[in-house]
Amino acid sequence: MKHFRGDLHIHTCLSPCAELEMSPLRIVKESLAKGLDFIAICDHNSAENAGAAVRAGAMLGIHVLPGLEINSIEEIHTLAIFDSEKQALSMQDIVYTHLHGTNRPDIFGEQVVVNEINEVEYFNERMLIASTQLGVDSIVREVHRLGGIAIASHVDRPSYSIISQLGFIPHDLELDAVELSCMTNKESFAGGSGMLKELPIIKSSDAHSPDDIGRCCTSFFIKVPCIDEIRMALGGKFGRRMVN
Amino acid sequence: MKVRDIQAEFSLEVAAGSSGLDREIAGGDCGDLLSDVMANSRAGDLWLTIQSHQNIMAVAVLKDLAAIILVNGHRPDDITVAKAEQEGIPILLSPTSSYQLAGGLFRAGIMQKEE
Numbered sequence: 369m370k371h372f373r374g375d376l377h378i379h380t381c382l383s384p385c386a387e388l389e390m391s392p393l394r395i396v397k398e399s400l401a402k403g404l405d406f407i408a409i410c411d412h413n414s415a416e417n418a419g420a421a422v423r424a425g426a427m428l429g430i431h432v433l434p435g436l437e438i439n440s441i442e443e444i445h446t447l448a449i450f451d452s453e454k455q456a457l458s459m460q461d462i463v464y465t466h467l468h469g470t471n472r473p474d475i476f477g478e479q480v481v482v483n484e485i486n487e488v489e490y491f492n493e494r495m496l497i498a499s500t501q502l503g504v505d506s507i508v509r510e511v512h513r514l515g516g517i518a519i520a521s522h523v524d525r526p527s528y529s530i531i532s533q534l535g536f537i538p539h540d541l542e543l544d545a546v547e548l549s550c551m552t553n554k555e556s557f558a559g560g561s562g563m564l565k566e567l568p569i570i571k572s573s574d575a576h577s578p579d580d581i582g583r584c585c586t587s588f589f590i591k592v593p594c595i596d597e598i599r600m601a602l603g604g605k606f607g608r609r610m611v612n
Numbered sequence: 613m614k615v616r617d618i619q620a621e622f623s624l625e626v627a628a629g630s631s632g633l634d635r636e637i638a639g640g641d642c643g644d645l646l647s648d649v650m651a652n653s654r655a656g657d658l659w660l661t662i663q664s665h666q667n668i669m670a671v672a673v674l675k676d677l678a679a680i681i682l683v684n685g686h687r688p689d690d691i692t693v694a695k696a697e698q699e700g701i702p703i704l705l706s707p708t709s710s711y712q713l714a715g716g717l718f719r720a721g722i723m724q725k726e727e
Contacts, residue, residue, distance in 0.1 A: 442645075443647065499645075
């Protein structure tokens, strides 16, 4: 097995709350500079910059997994991460069907779609920051149906986390992992860890600015950074494992 | 009735946005899901919530709310305070629950106006 350092939660300038410098190309360059081996792009309720990041990564030599950070009707954030842009865009179709409203850039920020050579393509007009009408259970189900992994975002945070919104993790919710933010670790989250049950715990940066990228990450011992291998590492199966 | 009158009447701590204390109050809304408040609150409302992160300010600006009251002893994040100052929308703090405070506000004459 090889050691791959992965940051599975990075926002681009498509997320209204992220810095405009967070173009796919800039993120790829910054990730290489930080010594990361692979990353996942997870913008709020959209994957419209994920393909550009995948292509920028292919040009410069870092593997990029396309994803989304989906906001459920309970205002719970869940990472949906896939192997292919096609899968991510299929998930995006489901999200867009259940997402209403028009962005107000003056209030929430610009949502810029940028290609792999740093050219602005267009501005996304949906209110990406809003919650979808999808329950967290159906989000997890759809992510799995499309072949991706579903990770509960920043469960240690006081907002938009499954623990802040529900107070617990439903036992029948088939999450692949939970994510802790850079602000805590497994040990200091012990108070809340009773709720984490047997779920694998990853750490990722939730980067909204270039400096944030790789601030924390997870080490995977796998053959290649693809969803099947990551899934095995999360489960500690077939010799794959992860450490954070 | 103005935000200032309610702040004094209920001894609410002003955490931020004091430049908006003279805003007239139209009604009120209680809710901790931002999507619900975005759908149901109206301009000039007082909003009672436990949420303290910066997105509450975005909702308050979007819906032109009169003030936000954080209940149950919750306190705003620093960035939320900064945004409230910038927008001039007061954030008031109450140690009591939404239920209790909303009851008091009704007794004080703040009714939700009918459509």
